[in-house]
Amino acid sequence: MEELRRHLEKKAREALEEMGAGEVSLSAEAPRDLAFGDAALACFPLARTMKKSPAAIAAELASRLGPDELVEKVEAAGPYVNVRFRFSAMARSVLLGVLEGRPPYGPFPARGKTVVIDYSSPNIAKPFSVGLIRTTVIGAALYRIYRHAGWKAVGVNHLGDWGSQFGKVLAALERWGDREELRRNPIRHTLELYVRYHREEEKDPALAERAREIFRKLEEGDPGIRALWKEITDLSLGEFQKTYDRLGITFDLVQGESFYEPYLEETIQKVVEAGITEVSQGALVVRLGEGDEPPCLLRKSDGTTLYLTRDLAAVFHRWEKFHFDQCLYVVGGEQKLHFRQLKGVLQKMGLEWWDRIEHVAFGLIRFKDGRMSTRHGKVVFLDEVLDKAVEKVREIIQEKNPDLENKERVAEAVGVGAVVFNDLKNSRIKDVRFDLEEMLNFEGETGPYVQYAGARLSGILRNAAARGLEPAGPEEDPGLLADAREVIHALGSWGDSLGRALKEDEPSQVTGYTVRLARSIHSYLHDHRVLGEEEALSRARLLLVAAARTQLERALGLIGLACPEEM
RNA sequence: GCGCCCGUAGCUCAGUUGGACAGAGCGGCGGACUUCUAAUCCGCGGGUCGGGGGUUCGAAUCCCUCCGGGCGUGCCA
Numbered sequence: 001m002e003e004l005r006r007h008l009e010k011k012a013r014e015a016l017e018e019m020g021a022g023e024v025s026l027s028a029e030a031p032r033d034l035a036f037g038d039a040a041l042a043c044f045p046l047a048r049t050m051k052k053s054p055a056a057i058a059a060e061l062a063s064r065l066g067p068d069e070l071v072e073k074v075e076a077a078g079p080y081v082n083v084r085f086r087f088s089a090m091a092r093s094v095l096l097g098v099l100e101g102r103p104p105y106g107p108f109p110a111r112g113k114t115v116v117i118d119y120s121s122p123n124i125a126k127p128f129s130v131g132l133i134r135t136t137v138i139g140a141a142l143y144r145i146y147r148h149a150g151w152k153a154v155g156v157n158h159l160g161d162w163g164s165q166f167g168k169v170l171a172a173l174e175r176w177g178d179r180e181e182l183r184r185n186p187i188r189h190t191l192e193l194y195v196r197y198h199r200e201e202e203k204d205p206a207l208a209e210r211a212r213e214i215f216r217k218l219e220e221g222d223p224g225i226r227a228l229w230k231e232i233t234d235l236s237l238g239e240f241q242k243t244y245d246r247l248g249i250t251f252d253l254v255q256g257e258s259f260y261e262p263y264l265e266e267t268i269q270k271v272v273e274a275g276i277t278e279v280s281q282g283a284l285v286v287r288l289g290e291g292d293e294p295p296c297l298l299r300k301s302d303g304t305t306l307y308l309t310r311d312l313a314a315v316f317h318r319w320e321k322f323h324f325d326q327c328l329y330v331v332g333g334e335q336k337l338h339f340r341q342l343k344g345v346l347q348k349m350g351l352e353w354w355d356r357i358e359h360v361a362f363g364l365i366r367f368k369d370g371r372m373s374t375r376h377g378k379v380v381f382l383d384e385v386l387d388k389a390v391e392k393v394r395e396i397i398q399e400k401n402p403d404l405e406n407k408e409r410v411a412e413a414v415g416v417g418a419v420v421f422n423d424l425k426n427s428r429i430k431d432v433r434f435d436l437e438e439m440l441n442f443e444g445e446t447g448p449y450v451q452y453a454g455a456r457l458s459g460i461l462r463n464a465a466a467r468g469l470e471p472a473g474p475e476e477d478p479g480l481l482a483d484a485r486e487v488i489h490a491l492g493s494w495g496d497s498l499g500r501a502l503k504e505d506e507p508s509q510v511t512g513y514t515v516r517l518a519r520s521i522h523s524y525l526h527d528h529r530v531l532g533e534e535e536a537l538s539r540a541r542l543l544l545v546a547a548a549r550t551q552l553e554r555a556l557g558l559i560g561l562a563c564p565e566e567m
Numbered sequence: 568g569c570g571c572c573c574g575u576a577g578c579u580c581a582g583u584u585g586g587a588c589a590g591a592g593c594g595g596c597g598g599a600c601u602u603c604u605a606a607u608c609c610g611c612g613g614g615u616c617g618g619g620g621g622u623u624c625g626a627a628u629c630c631c632u633c634c635g636g637g638c639g640u641g642c643c644a
Contacts, residue, residue: 030583032583032586032587032588033587036587042586044624054624079586080587163643280641281642283642285642293570293640294640296641300642301642302642304642306644307644334637334638335638336638337570337571337639338639338644340571361572363572363638364637396606400604400605425579426581427581429572429573430572430573430580431572431573431638432579433579435579438579442606443593443606444591444592445591445592445593446592446606448606449592452607453607455606456603456604459603459604461603464603499583508581509583516591522608523608523609525604525607525608526605526607526608526609527609532602532603567604
């Protein structure tokens with residue numbers, strides 16, 4: 001599709017030059033409706049320089065753009081020039097592009113650029129709640145998308161394994177904890193302790209004092225406290241890993257905030273040496289901007305450090321290690337100020353790479369009656385949601401396809417996929433209401449809908465193989481697929497979707513692509529048979545089926561969904 | 568109070584960066600399985616694009632203002 005558009009753009013450029021428009025160019029875009037054609041040139045941008053109406057320009061341009069080996073028909077429609085490509089050329093370009101894995105369908109060659117992506121980064125004193133799914137799956141999708149586009153991607157899990165909340169948990173453990181229970185059920189027990197702490201903190205000032213003291217000792221390196229901390233973080237991380245495995249998510253670098261603990265002093269020193277700090281109310285701060293913009297705190301009045309201090313240490317470390325071209329933080333939108341401050345400090349320090357930092361924000365998950373709160377124990381565990389989804393899929397399989405092999409594996413892939421898909425469906429910035437019922441509705445624009453399209457395609461390919469029928473080869477004319485124009489277009493729009501996904505750091509563009517592709521496939525398969533037609537037709541359609549299946553699996557893979565052969 | 572984000576069909580959302588008649592899914596109603604998987608497909612109904620101004624040949628999209636919701640706003644992360 002891309003090469004056809006470039007061909008058209010080149011022709012248009014030449015024609016416009018003949019028309020005396022000078023060195024101008026128009027870009028070919030997808031028309032609003034397939035009925036208009038396969039590509040459209042909008043002439044609005046030329047109206048001013050050419051001092052003619054867009055419609056007049058379109059009319060003249062259209063008259064100069066004749067048919068050729070790739071273009072079948074050119075037509076002016078108001079301010080647009082609509083172009084229909086020769087179907088065989090278009091189909092061949094798309095189908096072979098997909099099957100041979102040429103970019104953008106297959107991965108791009110390395111382009112020598114590095115992106116560091118910070119995602120998931122759970123606070124491991126807290127449970128793996130559904131709230132964490134957002135950063136985890138959005139970040140992992142971006143990681144795969146950047147890699148597909150030829151970037152060197154570094155996935156970082158910046159574990160929240162440090163900070164005053166550990167003082168709280170350890171203080172609670174000291175007072176009410178059960179070490180046996182902690183080992184058996186680390187996450188739940190830690191959560192219980194955390195909730196209890198917050199319930200009792202208000203009426204018991206000594207408790208809060210003890211928590212602060214413990215955190216201070218932790219930072220000072222007290223061996224007993226350190227050992228306890230290590231035990232909790234290890235147990236907790238083990239539990240997190242199980243969920244990552246289920247989601248198929250990996251990292252290149254798992255490094256807790258604690259890792260940076262020895263570097264905090266030199267980090268603070270670096271900022272001080274830049275001459276931008278001041279002491280205010282006993283705390284070390286950097287003032288950014290004017291007016292009410294709150295200052296950034298590097299060190300509290302009690303001498304301990306903050307989130308920002310540790311993030312600064314981490315970003316220096318990342319810079320030295322990777323010299324990234326971009327560094328993305330996939331973190332909720334409520335932390336916008338924090339990242340503005342992080343960038344602000346770097347900028348004020350005069351570091352030229354401050355602008356490569358980007359906060360990829362997303363909306364939070366809310367319940368009908370307000371937001372989640374770990375402190376109040378108002379959490380839903382992600383694993384429970386996944387389990388419910390998988391259970392629902394099991395029931396559906398039992399009902400629809402009881403003879404299926406690998407039932408359990410398919411149920412897991414479809415159930416987990418449904419939850420992941422649901423989270424990647426909408427623009428990331430929107431808040432999402434936690435609605436289990438909607439998550440478990442598997443009809444319409446859902447993960448199972450897309451996977452089901454893949455399974456139907458696979459079924460056809462299996463049957464064809466059993467009959468010894470091969471897809472048409474590249475030398476054969478794909479003209480027999482003229483009734484599949486919509487599928488070809490859906491397939492061919494991949495470059496647009498991928499481009500926007502990258503430009504906007506928006507995995508939902510890929511999700512949307514899978515839905516459109518699946519829809520065109522379902523619709524086509526409903527109206528057309530592949531096997532049992534005249535051989536040339538069957539083989540041509542088989543080529544389409546193979547390409548659709550390949551591309552669907554690729555796109556699903558980028559957002560972290562499997563594409564089961566059967567379901 | 569101030570700052571940022573969101574507001575499109577009953578519900579959940581798209582809307583290709585200012586352009587062709589505002590589109591999907593869910594829910595509702597009505598149809599399609601002796602034929603490669605009906606977790607599917609096809610049709611119908613449903614919208615002052617939160618309100619009001621402005622910029623423009625042209626605004627859901629840009630600017631101003633108001634309203635509603637969310638988030639943040641010095642020692643949490």
